[in-house]
Amino acid sequence: MSVVASEPRIVKGACPHDCPDTCALEITVQDGVATKVAGAKAHAWTDGAICTKVSRYLDRTYAKDRVLYPHRRVGGKGPGKGSWQRVSWDEALGEIAERFNAIRASADGPEAICPYSYAGTMGLLNFAGMDRRFFFHLGASLLERTLCSSAGKVGVKITLGGGVGMDPERVEDSRLVIIWGSNPITSNLHYWSRVQEAKRKGARVVVIDPYRSLTAEKGTDHLPVIPGTDAALALAMMHVIIGEGLHDTDYIARHTVGFDQLAERVRDYSPAHVAGICGIPAETIAQLARDYARTQPAAIRVNYGLQRHFGGGAAVRAITCLPALVGAWRNPAGGVLLSTGDFYGMNTPALERPDLLAGRKPRTINTSSIGDALLEADPPIRALYVYNSNPVCVAPDSEKVVRGFSRPDLFTVVNDVFYTDTADYADVFLPATTQLECLDLHKSYGHLYVLLNQPAIAPQGEALPNSEVFRRLAKAMGLTEPALFEDDETLIRQTLNSTHPRMQGITFEGLKEHGWQRLNVPEIYTPFAEGGFPTPSGKCEFYSETAKGMGLDPLPTFTPPIESAYSAPERAKTYPLAVISPPQRHLLNSTFANLPLFLDAEKEPHLDIHPADASPRGIAEGDWVTIFNDRGRFGARARVNDKARPGCVVAVSLWWRKLTPDGTNANQVTSQRLADMGNAATFYDVLVDVAKAAEPAGARV
Ligand SMILES: Nc1nc2c(c(=O)[nH]1)N[C@H]1C(S)=C(S)[C@@H](COP(=O)(O)OP(=O)(O)OC[C@H]3O[C@@H](n4cnc5c(=O)[nH]c(N)nc54)[C@H](O)[C@@H]3O)O[C@H]1N2
Ligand SMILES: Nc1nc2c(c(=O)[nH]1)N[C@H]1C(S)=C(S)[C@@H](COP(=O)(O)OP(=O)(O)OC[C@H]3O[C@@H](n4cnc5c(=O)[nH]c(N)nc54)[C@H](O)[C@@H]3O)O[C@H]1N2
């Protein structure tokens, strides 16, 4: 019998990953099998290009080690200690339902059940849809999701009123681009394409980063700031701009609040003073300030890298004041961008249904201090349901996280695509679909389009989308609330049902036809040329009553790191080096870290260390080293070079613990301390020392 292959067809999708680019995808499918994942050429932002990792997405969907069926753990918790027994969905959900219902009925009540999720997928249905409804309805502990961006989000909200800024599509017309605590070649590739275009047209590209990242290598200027001191640098720029009368008095008068107080505040931040804090010569700071004020249009791309410090909120707050001071917002290619997320006016309450809390106020658990929460919360967390996240790998202070997850009395569900580091501690494992197998709706935090992801292939094995898992779990638990059973298309229609002006014209039908739709804003968009910021005053707030009401300084300020030679000289005697662990190009946080594409290329973790720090420690290129402090230690192979500034070492991350030679990663040394704003994690506010160590038995080379 001959089998006639059907014609290949293209299905329109969206990249689900936690990245500002949210690419429009085209999936080629033939006979029910996806054969290619490509970027949509017709989508202006994606422009037919996608990153290496997502172009290899089929390696993920069709991976041999993908888990396609529910499993129950037999034996101990932890890597290598237990084994997996395949069970049916009915058995798996039956067991979870029984445990959850028993906890709800116990003296501890539903708060003893805790969700744990982050951004494994950013599709709204599977990221924050049926899961939110389910846990709100139960009255489970609330979860504060602070692993990534919440400090910066508050900083920009205080200043500009929300996650809004210049349209990144316009940066190609900028004449000066400041890339500040951001590494777009790795983590915002399509922005970088536009910066390159600007550079070709003669723009200067200044990169402010303690590390000579791939982006810093390619910029025109690199300012290797001391980690966690960016607010001081921004305040010194304002000192020069105001001191030399380079500010835009007309824009300031019409569209800002608190200029006089700001001028008073920045008087203390002379470049000469700040040079000693941030490690950049005074003249360089002054010149940057002058160039920034005099060059129009000027764009600043600030990203989340610089806000993973104790003063991360203050840093973003100070930097986002700059464009209003020089009137950069007048031009579509001017302004600042952290996130475009709040340009969207979707009907989030209709999707997430916080009303299902029905007046209850459960306690809040913070993703960034899950170690302490698992060990100390009262009443204890009895059950943890993990999805879209790999906390044993990504959460700070691993020693405590691992101890918490190891609790024999804790009932843990992990819903993922692979047996991650976290899955090693699961009692029940539930298999998730990949993006090719589900319907979802996407916004972006790095452009201005809404996208629809249409399923290209059938779910593999018995994998299910998160939304369907929660519907089935609700049924197994005997719940009857109708909102827990609505289907995915209904959820999308409810989310798009918005009266917000920027959502007008965006419909399920329109998205289905085109794959994406631009928000209802002009093609050449200058959002704040005439003010209209979403702050209480409608102006850019140099002075902020909102901040004051939150118990924060109403004016921009410099909040030093907790762990630095400057602010903790005693600790710095024992642990003199700052360590930062920013993303790796072929990884997406810990996603893709188990794929051969990455493991073959990287082989093992590395630490970039400056010769001035390496030689007194007797460390040579290629030595295995241990990076340690009082919280823990992890291993890496030294690369002695001048990429990291002296006093700062860089461990590009995030490795799965069990795939490293010594079973650890950079979160062994990070702390659960929260930042100045947004109760955010402080992954890069860390002092350590580094020493040469014996080759681990499991070393790959
Ligand atoms: N390929 C890839 N892309 C990604 C990710 C990934 O893991 N891999 N992760 C995604 C996610 S979740 C996020 S949040 C974004 C993150 O993307 P970015 O916000 O660009 O974040 P990072 O790469 O963490 O940090 C950017 C740069 O900030 C620098 N930095 C660290 N501390 C400081 C500081 O105190 N001051 C200054 N000026 N710079 C500092 C780091 O050295 C780094 O080069 O990227 C997303 N995109
Ligand atoms: N040391 C250090 N730690 C860090 C950072 C750092 O720079 N340094 N970065 C921090 C940042 S910025 C972030 S955003 C966090 C990221 O933390 P997480 O959001 O936890 O990110 P990932 O590690 O990518 O884990 C996501 C998991 O979700 C799974 N997943 C994907 N799609 C689905 C789905 O549809 N359903 C289900 N159920 N699961 C799915 C993936 O397979 C993956 O295992 O890590 C933080 N941790």
Ligand SMILES: [Mo]
């Ligand atoms: Mo992130």
